[in-house]
Amino acid sequence: MTRPKRSFISNRFLRFSLTFAAVFAIVRFSVLPAQAGFLVGNSVDVPVGNNDKIGEVTAVIEHYNANNDPNESDLTTGISLLYKSDDDATEVFDPNNGFAFFDDPNMATEINSEADLIDNETAYFTYSGPETLLYYSVKTGANDGFSLYTYMDGKNLLTIDGSTKEISHVSFWIAIPEPATLVLGISALACCLRRRL
Numbered sequence: 001m002t003r004p005k006r007s008f009i010s011n012r013f014l015r016f017s018l019t020f021a022a023v024f025a026i027v028r029f030s031v032l033p034a035q036a037g038f039l040v041g042n043s044v045d046v047p048v049g050n051n052d053k054i055g056e057v058t059a060v061i062e063h064y065n066a067n068n069d070p071n072e073s074d075l076t077t078g079i080s081l082l083y084k085s086d087d088d089a090t091e092v093f094d095p096n097n098g099f100a101f102f103d104d105p106n107m108a109t110e111i112n113s114e115a116d117l118i119d120n121e122t123a124y125f126t127y128s129g130p131e132t133l134l135y136y137s138v139k140t141g142a143n144d145g146f147s148l149y150t151y152m153d154g155k156n157l158l159t160i161d162g163s164t165k166e167i168s169h170v171s172f173w174i175a176i177p178e179p180a181t182l183v184l185g186i187s188a189l190a191c192c193l194r195r196r197l
Contacts, residue, residue: 037150039161040064040075040135044145052137052146052171054081060148061135075150078176082131086169089114098129107155114169121166123158127151135173140165 043050046059058077065074085092092099093113101111102124111117118141127133138158139146147161151172158170 037135037152037156040148040150042145042147042161050143050145052139052148054079056146057135057137057148057171057173076134076175079134079173080176082133082172082174084169084171085117086114092170092172098127098131099125100127101125101158105155117158118167118169121159121164123167124155125158125170126155127172131174133172134175137171137173139168139171141168 041060041064043052043056043060046056046063048056048059050056057079061075061077061079065077068074083092083097091097093101100107101117103109103111103116103120103122105124107124107126111120111123117123125136133151135148136151136156136158137146137148138160140160140163144163144165145160147159149156158167160167
């Protein structure tokens with residue numbers, strides 16, 4: 001019994017599928033890990049001051065959202081400051097809090113203090129702490145501006161985009177809990193207290 005010949009269309013589809021799978025595999029396994037979340041923007045992009053206070057950081061996010069592809073989800077502006085590397089150096093440079101800083105992309109030389117961090121125009125960090133970081137902002141000295149990045153797991157790049165100035169400090173931003181989450185949390189706490197009484 002002879003096997004029926006495949007149609008021209010099914011042969012083309014098979015070749016296309018195999019080609020696509022091969023290209024996907026090459027790209028997937030040959031691309032190096034990214035060194036940062038993507039750049040949200042610089043403080044110079046928005047008509048506000050150059051310090052990375054919450055209002056200025058939120059303005060950079062809003063500027064990004066206003067210019068974002070309408071088919072893409074907006075980035076959240078409901079954030080609060082977790083740590084700032086200069087004001088909260090004790091917490092940030094305590095390894096028990098999950099941060100590790102390095103002055104080279106191979107992460108061979110560790111940075112253990114704010115004084116060592118500010119000597120660099122480029123550095124790197126990883127985070128394994130309990131909080132969910134959303135963004136980090138990297139600031140230059142003398143109110144010359146900051147760059148805001150989304151955080152991602154793994155190695156993150158610390159630099160001021162488009163500048164060769166040294167890092168002044170880094171701020172780490174987390175999400176403010178949604179109102180519904182707060183209500184659920186308060187309700188759960190009330191139930192626990194009622195049971196104890």
